[in-house]
Every structure is written in structure tokens, then in C-alpha cells.
Amino acid sequence: MHRFLPSFAILVLIPALAFAAKSIHRDDQAPGTPEQVAAGEKAYAVCAGCHGADGSGVQGLAPRLNSQNWLAAVPNSFLAETIRNGRPGSNMVPWDSGLGDDAIDNIVSFVRSWQITKGLKLDESPLKGDLARGEELFRDVCADCHGIRGAGYAAGVDGIGIGRRAFLALASDGLLREMMRRGKDETPMESFTKGSPVVIDDLTEKDVDSVIMHLRSKAW
Numbered sequence: 633m634h635r636f637l638p639s640f641a642i643l644v645l646i647p648a649l650a651f652a653a654k655s656i657h658r659d660d661q662a663p664g665t666p667e668q669v670a671a672g673e674k675a676y677a678v679c680a681g682c683h684g685a686d687g688s689g690v691q692g693l694a695p696r697l698n699s700q701n702w703l704a705a706v707p708n709s710f711l712a713e714t715i716r717n718g719r720p721g722s723n724m725v726p727w728d729s730g731l732g733d734d735a736i737d738n739i740v741s742f743v744r745s746w747q748i749t750k751g752l753k754l755d756e757s758p759l760k761g762d763l764a765r766g767e768e769l770f771r772d773v774c775a776d777c778h779g780i781r782g783a784g785y786a787a788g789v790d791g792i793g794i795g796r797r798a799f800l801a802l803a804s805d806g807l808l809r810e811m812m813r814r815g816k817d818e819t820p821m822e823s824f825t826k827g828s829p830v831v832i833d834d835l836t837e838k839d840v841d842s843v844i845m846h847l848r849s850k851a852w
């Protein structure tokens with residue numbers, strides 16, 4: 633027994649500890665194997681023209697995919713479903729028939745490999761806002777960059793199409809709150825919540841919820 637225990641402990645505990653120490657991903661952000669990442673990098677060639685080889689995006693053309701708090705917020709299903717079904721009415725077309733499930737999973741692994749910060753625990757508590765106020769705020773604060781209907785680039789503005797049903801069906805309240813509270817790292821999407829040093833249009837937590845309620849009520 634004395635001899636057995638230490639070796640048993642080493643066999644089981646060391647890999648478990650190494651894994652726990654290394655993993656920055658949430659359960660729904662599985663990073664994929666090195667083989668999947670390598671295959672995904674090749675398959676991603678069809679995406680690079682719009683999103684950039686390193687996922688930096690192109691202002692007004694295609695969003696940044698290597699933004700750290702965004703990657704730390706979205707689950708793999710958000711990435712896979714967006715690639716599979718696209719965002720109807722935008723230049724992001726559906727890739728399901730063109731690529732197939734394996735290539736899509738591999739691309740998700742490749743995009744996930746850009747994440748270097750820890751997966752975020754999002755605030756998914758029930759919304760406590762005011763719909764009418766949300767409509768006003770969206771018009772005054774968001775519409776210039778995202779379009780009055782949230783059509784984004786397709787409306788000739790700088791931000792992405794956050795009014796689309798295809799986006800809102802995948803974007804949880806927690807993701808939308810994170811983007812408004814902190815901004816989307818390394819993009820012109822700044823923090824909009826109170827105390828932000830960069831933005832004049834300070835929103836309270838209730839305002840943020842109101843804007844989300846407005847977006848959801850008008851999803852198209």
C-alpha cells in the first residue's frame with residue numbers, strides 16, 4: 633500500500649494539476665487539439681481576406697475575432713453557429729455547405745487558440761431595464777456606429793450588425809453587458825458605463841439593460 637500510493641498519486645495528480653494550471657478556458661470554450669488548430673489554420677485561409685490572417689478584422693468591413701475580452705466571453709457554439717449560418721443580410725455568408733462540420737470545428741479551434749486571457753464569468757442575471765428608455769439610448773448613443781436598425785457595416789457605418797436576429801440569438805445578455813460595460817478590447821467599441829474615462833455617454837447598469845431589451849424587442 634505504501635509503495636502503491638505515491639506512484640498512484642503521481643500518475644493521477646500531476647497531469648490533473650498541470651491541466652488545471654494551464655487551462656484558461658471555460659467548459660464551453662474547449663481549445664481543441666494541436667492537430668485541429670493546425671488544420672483550422674489552413675481552412676481559415678478563406679476567412680483571412682475579410683477578418684485578417686491574425687483575426688484583427690478590418691474596420692468597417694469585418695469584425696475583429698482576436699479581441700481578448702470578446703474571445704473570453706463567447707462560447708465555441710457562438711463561433712461555430714456564426715460560421716455555419718452566417719449573418720443574413722451581411723457579407724458574412726453561411727459556410728455550412730462550403731466547409732462541412734469538421735472544417736468548421738477546426739476553424740473554431742484555430743480562432744480559440746488566439747485567446748490568452750481567462751474565460752469570463754458573465755453576468756447573466758435577469759434584465760432590469762426600461763424598453764422605452766432603451767430605444768432612446770440606442771438612437772442617441774449606439775445608432776451612429778451600428779445603424780438605426782443595427783444593420784452595421786451593411787448600413788455603411790463602422791460597427792457590426794448587432795440588430796440582426798442571427799447575432800442576437802447567439803449573443804447572451806452577459807456578452808452584450810460585457811461589451812457595453814468594458815468595450816470590445818482593441819476596437820473602437822469603448823466602455824459605455826459610468827466612470828468611463830473615454831466616453832461622454834455614460835450609461836448606468838439599468839441603461840445597459842434597457843438597451844439590450846430594446847435590441848431584443850426589435851431583432852430582425
Ligand code: HEC
Nearest residue numbers: 678679682693694695711714719722723724784785792793
Ligand atoms: C466577405 C467577407 C467575410 C468573409 C470571407 C468571412 N467573414 Fe466573417 N464576418 C464578416 C462580416 C461583415 C461580419 C459581421 C456581420 C454583421 O455586421 O452582422 C462577420 C462576422 C463574423 C463573426 C462574428 C463576429 C462577431 O463579432 O460577432 C465570426 C465569428 C466570423 N465572421 C467568422 C468568420 C470565419 C471563421 C470565416 C471563414 C470561414 C469568415 N468569417 C469569413 C465578413 C466575412
Ligand code: HEC
Nearest residue numbers: 689695696773774777790791792808811816819820821824
Ligand atoms: C464609436 C462607434 C461606436 C459606438 C458609439 C458604439 N459602438 Fe458598439 N462597436 C463599435 C465597433 C467598431 C465594434 C466592433 C468592431 C470590431 O469588432 O472590429 C463594436 C462592437 C460592439 C459589440 C460586439 C459585437 C460582437 O460580437 O463583436 C456590441 C455588442 C456593441 N458594439 C454594442 C454597442 C451598443 C449597444 C452601443 C450603444 C450603447 C454601441 N455598441 C456603441 C463601434 C461603436
